Amino acid sequence: MLPYKFEAGTPNIEGAIGLHAALDYIDGVGLEAITAYERDLLAYGTRELEGIDRVRLVGTAREKAGILSFVIDGVHPHDVGTIVDREGVAIRTGHHCAQPLMDRFGLPATARASIAMYNTREELDVLGRAVRKVLEVFG
Amino acid sequence: MSELTDLYQEVILDHNRRPRNFHALANASHRAEGYNPLCGDRLTLYLSVSEGVITEAAFEGAGCAISKASASMMTETLKGKTLAEADALFQRFHRMVTTPPDQPVEDMGKLSSLAGVREFPIRVKCASLAWHTFKAALANEPITSTEQT
Numbered sequence: 001m002l003p004y005k006f007e008a009g010t011p012n013i014e015g016a017i018g019l020h021a022a023l024d025y026i027d028g029v030g031l032e033a034i035t036a037y038e039r040d041l042l043a044y045g046t047r048e049l050e051g052i053d054r055v056r057l058v059g060t061a062r063e064k065a066g067i068l069s070f071v072i073d074g075v076h077p078h079d080v081g082t083i084v085d086r087e088g089v090a091i092r093t094g095h096h097c098a099q100p101l102m103d104r105f106g107l108p109a110t111a112r113a114s115i116a117m118y119n120t121r122e123e124l125d126v127l128g129r130a131v132r133k134v135l136e137v138f139g
Numbered sequence: 140m141s142e143l144t145d146l147y148q149e150v151i152l153d154h155n156r157r158p159r160n161f162h163a164l165a166n167a168s169h170r171a172e173g174y175n176p177l178c179g180d181r182l183t184l185y186l187s188v189s190e191g192v193i194t195e196a197a198f199e200g201a202g203c204a205i206s207k208a209s210a211s212m213m214t215e216t217l218k219g220k221t222l223a224e225a226d227a228l229f230q231r232f233h234r235m236v237t238t239p240p241d242q243p244v245e246d247m248g249k250l251s252s253l254a255g256v257r258e259f260p261i262r263v264k265c266a267s268l269a270w271h272t273f274k275a276a277l278a279n280e281p282i283t284s285t286e287q288t
Contacts, residue, residue, distance in 0.1 A: 074156075078178055078203035079147070082259060086143055095179040102179075108201040109179050137147050138204075 034117045038066040041115045041124065048128040055131060058110050066115030072131070075138045077111040083137060087130035089113070089123065145255035146262070147204065154208035159215050160197040167195070173272030175264055175285040180206045184272045186217075193217045193225060203265050205256060210269035212249055222277065229270050236266050 026034070045068050049055050054073040072080055081093035091113045095102045102108070113127055164170075164185030173182050182200030186193055196214035200207075213232075217225055232253075235244045240257040256262045264285045275283035 076203040076207075078180075078262075078265065079205070082146070082262060083143060094177070099179075108181075137143065138152065 029117065037117055038115055041119055041121065042066045042068070044121050045113065045115060045124040045127070048124050049131065052128065052131055052135070054135060058105070058107065068113040068115065069110045070112070071107065071110050072134060075134055077109040079138070080111040080131070080134050083134045084111070084127065084130040087126060087133055089127045089130050091127075142255070142258045146259060148252045148255065150212075150249060150252045151204060151208040154211040155204035158198075158207050158211040160211065160218075161199065162197050163199055164195055164197045167197075169276040169279070171272050171276035171280060172282045173200075173268045173275065173284075174282065175202075175206075175268055177286065178203075178265075180265060180268055182206065182210055182269060182272060184210070184214075184269065184276050186273070186276050188222065188277075191222050193220050193222070198269065202268070203262075205253070205262055205265035206268050209253055209266045210272075212253075213269045213273065216250065217273070225273070229274060232270055233267065236263050 042064075046057065046060075049057060049068060049070055054075075056071050056073070058069040058071060059067065071077065077093040081091055084091055091111055093111045094109050096110070096112060102110075115124075163183070164187060166187060167185035168188050169186040171184055173184065174180070180200070180202035182198050182202060185195070185197045187195035196217045198210045198214055200210070202210075216228065220228065228250075231245065231247060232250060235247060235251070235254055236256055238244050238257065244251070244254050253266045256266045268285060271283055271285070275281075
């Protein structure tokens with residue numbers, strides 16, 4: 001039957017079924033509940049990092065997604081990433097494929113923790129401790 | 140945590156804080172830019188070579204503690220070396236940072252402080268960027284990237 005007989009290969013059937021299940025899951029939890037939870041984590045993580053000497057948050061708009069971009073005075077973000085990783089927290093470091101924006105802010109790189117519905121306050125505590133550990137290593 | 144203290148040894152932290160030969164070289168005979176596009180590390184290396192001997196080596200750039208310390212120590216080491224000696228050092232250094240961490244490596248003096256990157260595979264390129272840039276400068280390649288083969 002046209003046009004299906006001209007479709008090459010097998011369509012991504014399992015992908016479509018997986019997406020359906022994922023959307024059902026999100027609906028089940030509720031977008032509003034997810035938003036509220038992530039906002040709470042973001043506020044918590046912001047306080048946590050703001051309380052650490054030599055740490056500066058990059059991007060502090062009142063309305064923003066669950067992202068904590070930061071730099072530490074005197075320590076390159078890649079070194080931050082390696083140490084934080086060893087403490088059990090995976091963050092992204094570097095230019096985040098956003099070189100024009102980084103140039104605009106005059107930043108070669110930042111460290112960035114992303115928060116989602118599956119994260120917890122305890123994990124942000126670990127991040128805070130890991131960042132303090134960075135300052136310990138670099139003196 | 141011993142792997143972390145192996146990676147960030149005092150000598151590396153010192154070269155990161157106070158990089159040696161960290162400036163441009165106006166009368167350089169060779170020059171190249173090294174770039175790691177995946178992480179954004181970038182350095183410019185300057186060499187003065189006269190009658191087969193490296194008389195001056197200097198660098199500028201932005202990068203992590205490992206890449207900066209490696210470039211700093213490399214420029215210190217290269218000064219006064221013949222091109223043949225420098226090439227041998229490149230080979231030895233490359234072998235050192237790419238040997239699996241459970242195998243012994245030869246002592247390269249101060250440069251051995253960078254052997255700790257072997258426990259952190261994604262940081263090996265931070266340590267070798269300066270050395271690859273050195274090879275590029277001698278080959279008169281203006282730009283080198285860690286993502287070229």
